[in-house]
Amino acid sequence: MSDLSHLADRYRERARWPDADRIAWIRKDRWLGFPKAEAVRKTLDAMLRYPPRTRMPCLLIYGQTGMGKSRIVERFEAENPRGFNEAIGVATIPVVAVQLPPQPTDGEFYGEVIEKLGAGFAARGDTQRARLLTRRLMGQVGARMLILDEINHMLACTPRQQRIFLNTIRYLANDLQIPLVCTGNHEAQAALLTDAALAERFDAVELARWQNDEAFRLLMVTLAAILPLRRPSQLEEQRCRTSVLDLSDGNTGRIFRLVETLAVRAIENGSECIEASDLDADDLVLPSVSMKVIAQRRGRARARETV
Ligand SMILES: Nc1ncnc2c1ncn2[C@@H]1O[C@H](COP(=O)(O)OP(=O)(O)OP(=O)(O)O)[C@@H](O)[C@H]1O
Ligand SMILES: [Mg+2]
Incomplete structure (x- = not known):
């Protein structure tokens, strides 16, 4: 040797x-912290520490499949783990990361977030209730960032559902007043950024080849x-x-x-x-x-x- x-x-x-x-x-x-991945991770860190204000910063991480988008999300989630607030006796989830289901209607999407927050939701058809429940639970667990991995899955929906889904994202960005992070491929980037209101809110960073x-x-x-x-x-x-x-x-x-x-x-x-x-x-x-x-x-x- x-x-x-x-x-x-x-x-x-x-x-x-x-x-x-x-x-x-x-x-x-x-985890291998090559400079680009580290830079994105540090940006997420800075966003997490951003003081609450009406318009929170949002970020889109995009790149082709296998470039390491989910790996960054997993790493960031692990670095900001769930905890337990002894004082009030509730679980805390600072970073809520959900992977979008293959065909995310807004109802399914809320269902996914609710499950991640540790709650069940029986009335799957009732989008309005799901939305209200999501909002309440996000507050209860002290969520400080919402990450939506694989937003390109929305492209499998009909154009109408896609519009509804983009509206949902816009609504969340306004309503929750926490930073919103999305990951997706180039097509998702195009879809997200052709929505003028979202393009205004989202910074975009590419994980290039x-x-x-x-x-x-x-x-x-x-x-x-x-x-x-x-x-x-x-x-x-x-x-x-x-x-x-x-x-x-x-x-x-x-x-x-x-x-x-x-x-x-x-x-x-x-x-x-x-x-x-x-x-x-x-x-x-x-x-x-x-x-x-x-x-x-x-x-x-x-x-x-x-x-
Ligand atoms: N920072 C990293 N450290 C170590 N391995 C990595 C890193 N980034 C990517 N990889 C490797 O690349 C593989 C693909 O990464 P990942 O699943 O995050 O890609 P992705 O961009 O989310 O792809 P998709 O768009 O298909 O979901 C990982 O399984 C891992 O093996
Ligand atoms: Mg991925």
Whole structure:
């Protein structure tokens, strides 16, 4: 084993673990605070501390699937956990985050929030009662922020339902006087921001695809410093970076899965490091590799066979 100096201090010990434990650790969910994700998290923090006023700031976090929107929401929720107010004997939920159901009519949406607030609601058809109950419960638990994850689900509704849903969001932003945060894809961004009143209220921040720049190099450096491999990897090198970007299409989720797959292989085959040539393997598991690249590779392989 090398002296493990290629790893960050607090990750060195982990590299001495048995293979199975290292592999299990690699496959676990974790939070990696790359600068863009951290910046969004800090914005949420600042919004949470914003003093109440008539018009509270609202934020839309948007980007393609797998860019890490839900991960930021989960992290922020975990950092601001539920509690219990001993003085008045009620649960406190500072950050209420709900994932929108696949076809969110406003009634279903309120139902989802009510459930998150720990209450049941029998009269599902009664939107007005659901709205009043939501408002009351939000006050009771001391909610200081409402996060709606996956607002793109509203696009599966009819245009009329979409309008009603956007009105619901607008109403909530006015009524609750707490910051409202939405996440969604580019189509959701277009839908939300074509509503003039919402465009006025919402700031928007994009989680854009990774490019071959300094931020991406630093991401590779970070991954190389925390993955429990016993020899230094080449992730930071240009050839590796280009291949990772090609294979992942610059998508955060795919980048992580790809590098994690390579790290597991490096443990299993005993090489204990990731090298540029590992990224040429034809059998890299499907979901981590973009379909476009797979098609290209198959094309190249067929061309080789026919010469
Ligand atoms: N900050 C992060 N730290 C560690 N892993 C991350 C981070 N951000 C994203 N990931 C990885 O990317 C995967 C996809 O992220 P996430 O589910 O948050 O994407 P999303 O933008 O919500 O996608 P969708 O639009 O499909 O809901 C996660 O499961 C996780 O493996
Ligand atoms: Mg998500």
